Amino acid sequence: MNKFVKVAAATGMVLSLGLTTIAPTASFAAEKIGTVTYQDSYKTIQEFSKADLAKLTGVQVTVANVNSVYNQLKVNKTWTKAGFSADQAKKIVASVTAYTQQIKGILTGIAKSNNTDLRVVYVTTPYTTQVNFGTFGSSGSAGTDTPAVTPAALSVTKIEVQIEYKKQDVEFQYEVKSNGTVKAKFENEFTKEKLEGAAAQAKIEAIFANFDIQKKSQTQIVNQVLTKLNLGKDYKEFEFEAKFSNNSKLEFEI
Secondary structure, eight states: OOOOOOOBOOOSOOOSSOOOOOOOOSOOOSSOSSEEEEEOSSEEEEEEOHHHHHHHHSSOOOGGGHHHHHHHHTSHHHHHHTTOOHHHHHHHHHHHHHTHHHHHHHHHHHHTOSSEEEEEEEEEOSSOEEEEEEEEETTSOOOOEEOOOOHHHHTEEEEEEEEEOSSOEEEEEEEEOTTSOEEEEEEETTTTEEEEHHHHHHHHHHHHTTOOGGGSOHHHHHHHHHHHTTOOSOOSEEEEEEEETTSOEEEEEO
16 A cells, blocks of 8 residues: 555634534623634634734733743633633643644744634533634634544544555554644545545544543554454554654554
8 A cells, every 4th residue: 555645634624513503502701702603502613813812811922922822721711711611611721731732833823923813613512522723814814723632632643553454454644743733644445435634634533532542552452443443353464653742652563
């Protein structure tokens, strides 16, 4: 199988879970910082301009101040000021903390631009909560939605998997770059799926959602991938590599 050709995630697009408008049910404070651009019973999309971020964090958003702004985004009170509940704020902070390099990359991009907003997508269902971060052009220019999954999955900065069978292979790659963009590719010769960008990213994140790779054994990781992709155990070779936000690494070959 050919080696992966890395492809950047799609830009300027709203994340999954369709956008059919439903009467808002989430509870927000009467006065809040930022603009809610979409809301239904499951999802809220809220955007923050550079001025909003300065008011929210108490720090001017410049390249030199990125770390200071990021540190304020790790404080629960910052997000309650934005109108989120205490429980929502806690979950947002967990995702901010888990996705350090990507958030800093996003903030750097905002600092360098006068027409780029921070976009926060908060999704909650009876089974899970997801917090997605990205950017969006406040003057109509395209930004980059950067999907995130649960905190356990977000600790992964790189995943590469290759599974060889007698006649077909399955392989995928997922990497969070230092500038905050995600590059991903997924290919399954059994199902003829060939995904790139945002579609591949979502596919790979779904495999490891609520699955903390760092705390799992080699057998558990293999079983997780095979189960999620409905693959048999009669593979010839299974190669796995993962890197984490704490700079640790896990790799094995069977």
